[in-house]
Amino acid sequence: MNGGNRGARGALAAVGLAAAVALTITGCSSAKPAATDEAAAGGALVVGVTSDPDTLFPWKATQFQAVNVLQNLYGTLTEFDADLNVVPGLAESWEASEDGLTVTFKLREGVTFADGSTFGSEDVKFSLEAIQAEDTAAVSRTSLASVAGIEAPDEQTVVLTLSAPDAALPANLAVINMAMLSSDDTEAELNTTPNGTGPFVLEDRKASQSLTLAKNDAYWGDTAKLDTVEFRVIPDESSIVSAMQSGNVQLAVFDDPLVAQTAESGTVTVEKTPQLSYHALQLNARRGDLADVNVRLAIQCAVDRQEVLDTAALGEGEVTGPITSPAYRSDADARPCPERDLDKAAKYLDKAGKSDGVTIKTIVSQGEYATSVNEAQNLKAQLAEANITLELEVLESGAFVDRWIAADFDAAVALNGGRPDPDGMYGRYFTSTGNLNQVAGYSSPELDALFAEGKQSSDPDERKDIYAQISENLEDNAAWIWFFTSYSYTAAASEVQGFTPMANGSLQYLRTTTVN
Amino acid sequence: MLRRILAAVATLLGVAVFVFIMLRAIPGNQITAGLGTEAAALTPAQQQQLEAYYGLDQPLIVQFFSWLGNIFTGNLGFSARAQQSVLELTAQSLPVTIELALFSIVLALAIGVPLGMLSASRPDSPRDAFGQVVGLAGLSIPAFLLATTLLAVLASSFGFNPNGEGYAYFLDNPWLNLQQMLLPSLVLGFGIAAPIMRTTRTAVLEIRSNDFIRTAKAKGVPPRRLQAKHVLGNALVPIVTMTGLQFGYLLGGAVVVEQIFSLPGIGRQVLLGIQQKEYALVQSTVLIIALSFVIVNLLTDVLYRMIDPRVRAA
Numbered sequence: 001m002n003g004g005n006r007g008a009r010g011a012l013a014a015v016g017l018a019a020a021v022a023l024t025i026t027g028c029s030s031a032k033p034a035a036t037d038e039a040a041a042g043g044a045l046v047v048g049v050t051s052d053p054d055t056l057f058p059w060k061a062t063q064f065q066a067v068n069v070l071q072n073l074y075g076t077l078t079e080f081d082a083d084l085n086v087v088p089g090l091a092e093s094w095e096a097s098e099d100g101l102t103v104t105f106k107l108r109e110g111v112t113f114a115d116g117s118t119f120g121s122e123d124v125k126f127s128l129e130a131i132q133a134e135d136t137a138a139v140s141r142t143s144l145a146s147v148a149g150i151e152a153p154d155e156q157t158v159v160l161t162l163s164a165p166d167a168a169l170p171a172n173l174a175v176i177n178m179a180m181l182s183s184d185d186t187e188a189e190l191n192t193t194p195n196g197t198g199p200f201v202l203e204d205r206k207a208s209q210s211l212t213l214a215k216n217d218a219y220w221g222d223t224a225k226l227d228t229v230e231f232r233v234i235p236d237e238s239s240i241v242s243a244m245q246s247g248n249v250q251l252a253v254f255d256d257p258l259v260a261q262t263a264e265s266g267t268v269t270v271e272k273t274p275q276l277s278y279h280a281l282q283l284n285a286r287r288g289d290l291a292d293v294n295v296r297l298a299i300q301c302a303v304d305r306q307e308v309l310d311t312a313a314l315g316e317g318e319v320t321g322p323i324t325s326p327a328y329r330s331d332a333d334a335r336p337c338p339e340r341d342l343d344k345a346a347k348y349l350d351k352a353g354k355s356d357g358v359t360i361k362t363i364v365s366q367g368e369y370a371t372s373v374n375e376a377q378n379l380k381a382q383l384a385e386a387n388i389t390l391e392l393e394v395l396e397s398g399a400f401v402d403r404w405i406a407a408d409f410d411a412a413v414a415l416n417g418g419r420p421d422p423d424g425m426y427g428r429y430f431t432s433t434g435n436l437n438q439v440a441g442y443s444s445p446e447l448d449a450l451f452a453e454g455k456q457s458s459d460p461d462e463r464k465d466i467y468a469q470i471s472e473n474l475e476d477n478a479a480w481i482w483f484f485t486s487y488s489y490t491a492a493a494s495e496v497q498g499f500t501p502m503a504n505g506s507l508q509y510l511r512t513t514t515v516n
Numbered sequence: 517m518l519r520r521i522l523a524a525v526a527t528l529l530g531v532a533v534f535v536f537i538m539l540r541a542i543p544g545n546q547i548t549a550g551l552g553t554e555a556a557a558l559t560p561a562q563q564q565q566l567e568a569y570y571g572l573d574q575p576l577i578v579q580f581f582s583w584l585g586n587i588f589t590g591n592l593g594f595s596a597r598a599q600q601s602v603l604e605l606t607a608q609s610l611p612v613t614i615e616l617a618l619f620s621i622v623l624a625l626a627i628g629v630p631l632g633m634l635s636a637s638r639p640d641s642p643r644d645a646f647g648q649v650v651g652l653a654g655l656s657i658p659a660f661l662l663a664t665t666l667l668a669v670l671a672s673s674f675g676f677n678p679n680g681e682g683y684a685y686f687l688d689n690p691w692l693n694l695q696q697m698l699l700p701s702l703v704l705g706f707g708i709a710a711p712i713m714r715t716t717r718t719a720v721l722e723i724r725s726n727d728f729i730r731t732a733k734a735k736g737v738p739p740r741r742l743q744a745k746h747v748l749g750n751a752l753v754p755i756v757t758m759t760g761l762q763f764g765y766l767l768g769g770a771v772v773v774e775q776i777f778s779l780p781g782i783g784r785q786v787l788l789g790i791q792q793k794e795y796a797l798v799q800s801t802v803l804i805i806a807l808s809f810v811i812v813n814l815l816t817d818v819l820y821r822m823i824d825p826r827v828r829a830a
Contacts (some may be wrong), residue, residue, distance in 0.1 A: 060551075063550065137569075191596075235775045235778060236775055238668065246676065247675060404553050405548065435559075
């Protein structure tokens with residue numbers, strides 16, 4: 001079923017492209033209807049999205065659309081700015097003790113929830129303790145692993161006692177899965193009636209059709225400029241493009257460069273933003289031939305990353321090492337084989353005693369993202385020249401997720417999400433106690449030590465140095481093979497001003513956006 | 517009649533069991549559909565909590581009968597994604613699809629019947645070829661292709677895209693609603709016009725070769741009256757059968773068009789349900805689609821009796 005789906009989508013994009021090209025050639029520019037009648041002073045923005053949020057409960061939201069909506073409704077203790085630096089949010093400031101084992105947060109005064117109740121330290125205590133409790137099934141639970149105690153000595157102060165210093169904590173607190181909820185609310189209530197401290201409040205929801213936010217006049221920061229933001233569900237991406245061309249939709253974010261290309265027109269501009277997420281070949285270093293580092297290095301040497309990027313993703317992206325966040329970005333060339341080198345690959349295979357070649361069973365997801373199968377096929381072709389056989393198993397995305405979770409693969413062609421802090425990004429994969437270590441398939445005492453060091457140090461330069469070492473270690477051991485990061489494409493009508501796209505895909509700058 | 521109803525009930529039960537098994541045979545469940553690869557980070561206790569929340573911890577047989585039992589009390593299940601009951605969701609989505617199906621059928625008949633009669637009026641002539649080519653085009657142009665092209669061209673060159681405005685229910689805004697139904701019904705109607713055209717052509721040709729037509733001609737019945745009353749009147753039975761079948765198919769098969777034109781119909785409800793692995797939602801909705809299919813078939817039978825006295829007698 002999914003195969004058909006993908007084919008159809010590809011064809012759709014092609015048709016859209018053809019139509020757009022035809023129109024450009026004829027230079028047809030008929031008058032467009034006024035975008036929105038209600039676009040007065042503050043304005044009403046319509047954002048085109050392909051799906052509805054699958055939950056409105058922030059602690060369990062992982063779906064992209066849900067996260068984007070909730071980010072505008074709820075507040076967190078810390079936040080990210082446009083460059084992904086950690087900045088104050090509901091906490092005005094925070095300070096770690098000398099030994100790093102206590103962190104004291106000063107909360108902002110005069111913050112209220114959407115229902116009018118006051119936000120205070122007991123809400124923070126309630127929220128963090130609930131996120132830690134296993135039966136809440138909160139997805140960010142492990143980000144609080146170092147937190148041993150939470151005290152609220154007065155209304156504006158929260159003190160966290162840590163079992164070990166944790167430099168990644170401020171960044172971990174900035175994600176929407178760490179949203180601060182009112183201690184009076186329950187999950188069941190919040191599923192239908194969000195009650196947050198964000199710049200917007202929920203105005204209306206029509207399931208699978210639209211979700212409308214209105215500005216929160218009581219917001220603690222600068223009040224949002226827009227009166228309303230409607231997330232309008234248009235399931236097909238090329239239909240979103242059509243809706244932008246007819247002026248019904250003013251803003252949309254696309255992943256597929258082909259679709260983004262069709263969106264660009266006289267009234268719509270498209271902006272590229274490099275993303276934190278990365279395309280990689282995950283290797284399971286605990287299975288079969290891949291347990292030998294030389295086999296893994298042979299794979300690294302046999303792959304031209306730029307070629308994968310060019311053939312699978314039209315060259316739309318940047319070759320990358322493990323860490324993708326701007327502040328800690330890995331040097332993409334700091335690896336045993338910065339360029340493709342088949343001789344070196346053959347030597348590594350020799351060293352492993354596998355000069356006859358190896359066979360790697362590789363799972364590939366189909367339908368989850370546009371480039372997966374093309375990447376896999378290009379890899380297969382490149383590796384074949386180095387006597388490495390990729391046995392591809394193309395799976396429907398549900399089946400892929402099942403196998404991935406069970407770590408039931410030699411290798412997996414994957415697009416994984418990135419995070420601003422490198423500890424948050426890889427600590428859970430590559431430390432021996434990380435909750436995704438089984439899936440990552442690789443850990444070592446050196447890495448454990450380095451990750452621990454990175455958490456202990458609060459000096460930014462020192463941390464940069466530590467994560468550069470981690471990155472090098474991962475590449476030297478070819479834990480996985482990192483290929484490239486891609487872009488997201490923000491398409492905006494000319495009347496939209498003041499929106500800043502972010503590398504983590506967040507739409508938090510809807511609060512500074514205007515529609516003229 | 518009783519036998520037909522019993523057969524219908526058996527069919528529905530079969531559909532229920534089949535869908536129930538199929539859904540569980542698809543890899544993944546509601547937890548992994550929601551969390552994706554993040555589900556790997558769940559602790560066993562979290563996993564258990566979520567399974568209990570979604571009712572996945574129950575044995576399959578219990579899941580099946582509690583769902584079936586609930587249906588008889590009017591409880592079709594609850595969608596965690598939409599935070600609404602399946603009954604409420606269906607009450608919103610079914611009318612959309614019924615409206616779409618009705619318009620499509622009307623358009624299909626308006627295109628297919630005249631085209632079929634045109635073709636049949638002089639077999640193997642250029643006008644027959646014209647009819648056949650249009651019919652073949654309707655059959656062979658995929659709906660998604662026609663839909664996307666229409667949408668893209670009209671939106672970018674004329675700024676006409678009522679479907680970009682967010683769906684309007686007929687009772688809220690009839691004018692916008694009708695505009696939004698226009699393109700999707702045209703796309704679907706064009707596709708269904710083909711079988712209707714072919715059925716009409718064959719039926720008309722067959723009727724025309726009958727003795728009673730020759731007799732009518734000899735008696736001096738004017739050609740127009742002959743066509744309308746004697747020929748078309750008698751050709752209606754196969755046309756109605758074909759239309760009934762297509763209508764049933766439309767109630768479940770409008771997924772692609774609903775997707776492209778952003779219509780919140782029942783096809784999209786099933787699709788979203790499958791994507792999110794919302795078992796009860798999919799089971800109940802498919803059952804409703806199957807039920808409408810059965811009802812449409814019964815209605816088609818009733819129509820025969822009205823059209824054709826011979827069926828009434830039998």
